[in-house]
Each structure stands twice: as structure tokens, then as C-alpha cells.
Amino acid sequence: MADRGKALALPVTLLLVFEIWARSAHLHSDSLAPPSAVLAALWSAFADGAILTATRDTLMSAFAGLFLGGSIGLALGILLGLLQPVDRLMEVTIEAIRPIPSIALLPIALIALGFGYRMEIAIVSFACIWPVLILARAAVREIEPRLMEVARALKLSPADRVRKIVIPAALPRIFVAFRLAAGIALIVAVTVEIAINPIGLGAAIMAAQQGLQADLMLAYLIWIGLIGFGLNAGLNLMQGRLFGRAALVRDRT
Template structure:
């Protein structure tokens, strides 16, 4: 096939590929929409106790009311700031120690055994001890998020480096690349897929940790909003907080998946049929 024929075939296939991508995006929305419709229908038909599980329309109304009055935006901003700070701290520590253990035998011996023992401890179970160490203010919440983010980033950085084919490194050495050049051109591209997975898992663990942290003597944040609403039996606001956490997690995951596709455009993985 000539170059012109290949270009013509690729151009003709582009609209078909775009239509399939749009159809797939709509198909992915089917299940959430059906579940929301069933939830709303069950609440309106009296099958669900709306005092315990209000309808989606009631949750949306509560969100609109809080957004119009102002407090929802403040709570949301507080939670995002805590999450980003904790993820930055935990992620940087995980990346640094994971790279040290993955690239150096000495670093592996000194770092990895301690981290492997530490990851066996449920970090949310450390809340009583952390309260003694750092108190019940902002440091507790940021520390919980950082602990939740640290282990996924560390483990996936370490695994991503160690899973690189050693023959690629030897080939780079034979071509005259220095140690830093081998890290730049072989190690980093090879470890990036695993690292992106670790960051996505870190975001998920970070949001989960924040839910718990903000409910411990919280001052501001979505967790504080939920605990305050529980005191007054405002179930719609409690559910609103949970939905907001879920949406934050979804948005962050979508952003990371987009960044992963852009950064790893060279990779051709298995596609589902």
C-alpha cells in the first residue's frame, strides 16, 4: 500500500473512530443514569424512607440552596486545599523514597523493609495516635491524606522501576549513555505507566482519608458540613457531602487519565472489544 493510500484510509477511518468514541462515552453514562432514575422513582413511590435516604432531587435542591447561600463553596475550598496539600506531601515522599529504593540496592535495603512493614498498618487506625502527636487541627487532616497518598505512590514507583527490562538499560549503557541519561531516557518512560497508576490510587486514598479526618473535630470542609448536618438530622446535606466527595474523586481521576493519555501517547495497550 502506498503512502497516499494509507493516508486516505486513515482519513476515511477517522470519522468512524470519532463516532465510536462518542457512542462509548454515552454508553458509559447509562448505568449511573438508570441508578439515579431508580433511586428517584423509589423515593417518589414511597419505597424508600426519604428521612433516611432522600431523593436525588432533594439532594440537588439542598446543594443549590447551600451554594446560593454561600457556605458550600467555602466548605469545598477547604477540603480541596487540605487534599492537595496532603497529596503533594505524601506523593513527593513516596516518589522520592520509591525512586531511591528502586534505583539503588543500598536504598532498597534501607528503605523498603520499613515501608513494607508500615503499609501493613491501616493508616486510618492511627487516628488516636496522630491526635496525641499532632492534635486535632489542620495537621491531623493533612497528615492522614499524606499517609493515604504515600504508599500507593511509593509502591508503584518502586515496582515501575524494578519492572523495566534490564536489557534496555544495558543497551543504553552500550550506546554510551551516562547514568543520568539512562534514567531520563529509559527509567522514567518505563516507570511512568506504573507511576500514573500510583497517583490515581493516591488520589482515591487521599479523598477517603480526608472524609475521616474532617469528621474529627472539623472546622470547615465537607466532613464538617456532614457532621453538622447529622446533628440536625439533615440527611439530604449528609448525602450531598458524600456525593460531592465522589464527584471530586471522579473529576481528579478523569484529569489524571487525560494527563496519562497525553504523557503516554506512545504506548499502545490492549483495547477492549
Template sequence: MSASTLFKNGWRAALLPVALVVIAQVAATVTQLESDSLASPLDIARAFVSVMADGSLLRATLDTLKAAAIGCVVGVGAGSLLGIVLGLFRIADDALDLTIELLRPIPVVALIPVVMMLLGFGAKMEIVIISLGLLWPSVVLARVAVKEVEPRLMEVSNMLQLGFTDRLVKIVLPAVLPQLFMSLKLAAGYALVVAVTVEITANPLGLGYGIMMAQQALRPAEMFAYLIWIGAIGWLIGVLLNMAQRGFFPAFVKGERR
């Protein structure tokens, strides 16, 4: 994709957000907005500069991103490995299928009280919650990806009498890596959502806690500054992962577009 095309697409995509900001600022100015729950875009921008200048926003961002990254790696890594094993071994798949289907629908937020009783407050509790939230989707996606591997490749591995490690490294992983990366893309955004949710409800750290403190102190401009910043971080993560996908798996990306 050329630079001119990227600029054109980015300009078009920015039209609606810019229009909404302008409309909101005009409405706030005309009505002389004074509220404990709303703020004008100009006030939000001032609040953003303030929390950025005093370092509180950056500290909260680092806390949230660290927990989200570790939880994402652990959850996706463990889930993908388990999914690959289930995809390769029918006996294990049959034995664990009911257990997975019973555990998978449990909302991850419902596990917060349980994990808090075991680990208390802090980063460890948040990482465990994020990991559990990403575990089962990763299991399901990896299991499906392995089952969709070209059957002839698996037949060749059986004929060559490859062991589990050789079959995994030489046959399965090269075939399923694009799908596993797609799983990682989906998990990265979800990890940020879960991290902020845990911080709002249970963990006095990070961006979610910053939102709660701003809300309780009746500082709506600061609260919205945190919210917009979280959206910007999620967008940037998506852009970086899309760039990585185009770099590492260009054929897979072209296949998706077709």
C-alpha cells in the same frame, strides 16, 4: 473516541442512577416520608441549592480539595522518589524492606491520634495524614515500576557510567512515568477519601465536617447533599485524570485496553 460514542455510553451509564432517583422520589411521595435519617431526592436537591447559595458547600469543598491536593502531591512525590531509589539500589532496598513491610499495613486512621498530639487540629494535621496514607502505596508501585524497566536500558546506563541524576532523568523516569501517573490516579481518589474521613473524625473543616454537622443537627437532606457532592467531585477528578492520561500517555492507555 467520537462524541457520539461518548454520548451513547454516558446515556447508558446514566440509566441506573436516574432510575434509582425516580424510584426513591416515588417511594418518598407515596409514603409521605418524614424521617430524621432519610430524605427524598427532591428535598436533597433543595438542600443542595441552599448550601450552595449560602457558600458553605463551596468553602468546605475548597478546604477539602486543598488538603487532598497537597497531601496527594507530597505523599505520592515522596513515595515515588523513595520507591525509585529502592528500585535502583539493591542495598537500600534490602535495608528498608522489613521496615516498609512493618509500617505499610498500619491503617492511616490509626495515625490520627498520634498526629493530633503533635500538630493539633487544622489543615496541617489533615495534610500529614493524607500524605502518610499515600506514602507506602506510592513506594511499592514506584519500586515495582523501576524493577520492570528494560534491563538492556540499565546495562547501557552502566556502560556509559551515568551518575544517579543522569540515569534517573534519561533512563528511569521516561520508562516509569506512565506507571507513576497511574499511581497518581489511584492516589487522587484515595486522598479525597482520607480527607473526608479525617474531617469526620478529627478536623472541624471541609466536607466531612459538613456531613457531621448536618447529621448532628438532624438535617438528613443536607447530609445526603454533601455525600452526593463528594461522589460527584470524585467522579470529576477521575474523568479529568483519565483525559490527561489519554493525552500524555496514549500508548500506555492502548496497552492497558489490550
């Protein structure tokens, strides 16, 4: 309880000081607004549904991209983890493509797909492939060798080997990979929206800024922060429930 009090002390004090200062100085600013005004703006954005539509657009793009990119990354990761020679053959190709910052693909996606969901999903997918690929590959490589011997002794077909042995054995760490990729997906989605795509939370916060509505802009900022925090906390909780300590192994990659 004391810990929670200490954790809250700093933000609460800062907000209070800022509120009092903003009121006493009769703050009129394009970039700052007292916390009470921000809360009011958040409330009205909820009331007229604008924030819900924007949230839906952003989350849909982020999750669609996560699903698409994550699936590609998972398939490649399992393939490269199981077949060492293929991994070595693809090494240079992967090392050449991976460092391209996802946002650099934005102009390419823009001319190929135009504005909208598809372009955003394509960029999010690209960003999500790599963490999943690398963690899944490592997870598959470190599967207990005796499990693979069992698979060989049972003469399982390659498909069955992946379905019955590899995926269940690597599942906790695959989940970790998807958890990290989910955070990246949200970040990339919001970034694409802020940079150029006229949908979702990123576009909404840019519109609030351009309309010089500091209170609404900060309300969106806080909401985006809450979504990021909620996503992270929810996935962490799920990981703990589903896998317990199994997923904690080497979580820090």
C-alpha cells in the same frame, strides 16, 4: 446510545420511585429526604458558598498530602528500585510500617499537630507514600535493561541517570501510581474530617447530620460522590491522553 440508556435506567427509576413514595407518604425523617429536596439543598449550599469553602479545604488537604506523601514515596521507590541491596535491607522496616492503617495515626497527629490542615495533611501523606513507593519501585525495576546500559555507557551521573533515563522511562506507571494515590488521598481526607477534624466536606456532612438536616446531608453525600467520580474520571482521561496504551500495562496492581 442503548448502553447509556440502560446505564441510566436503574438510577433514574429508583430516584423517581423514591420521590413519588416520599411525597405520597409525606416523609419526615432524619435520614432520608426526597431527591427534589436534596437537589434544593445542594443548590442553596452552593448559593451561600458553604459547599465551595468546604470543597476547597478538603481538596487542598488531599492534594497537599498527595504531593508530600507522593514525593516521599516516589523518591524512596526510585531509590529502592535502582539499588537492590538497599531494597533488601529496608524490607523488614517497610513491611513493619506499611500495614499500620493510616487512620490509626489520627490520634498521634492530633496531639502532635492539633486540629486543622497540618494534621490532615500528615495523615494523607502517610497513606499516599505506600502505593506510590510500591508502584514506582516496580516501574523502575522493569525499565528496559538496555536503557540502563546506555546510561552506563554515556557515563551519566546518578542524578542525570534518574532525571534523563529513569523518570521518563517509568513515567506512565508513575502516573498510574499517583492516580491511585489521589483516590486514596480524597478518601483519607474525608475520613479524617468525618472522624474528628472540623474542616472540609467531612465536617460539613457531619454537621448536617447532627443538625438533623437530612436533605443537606444527602446533598453533601452526593457532592462528595461527584467529586470522587470526577477526580477518578479526570485522571483516567488525562492518563489516556498523555500516555495512551503505555500506562495500561499492569494497571491492575
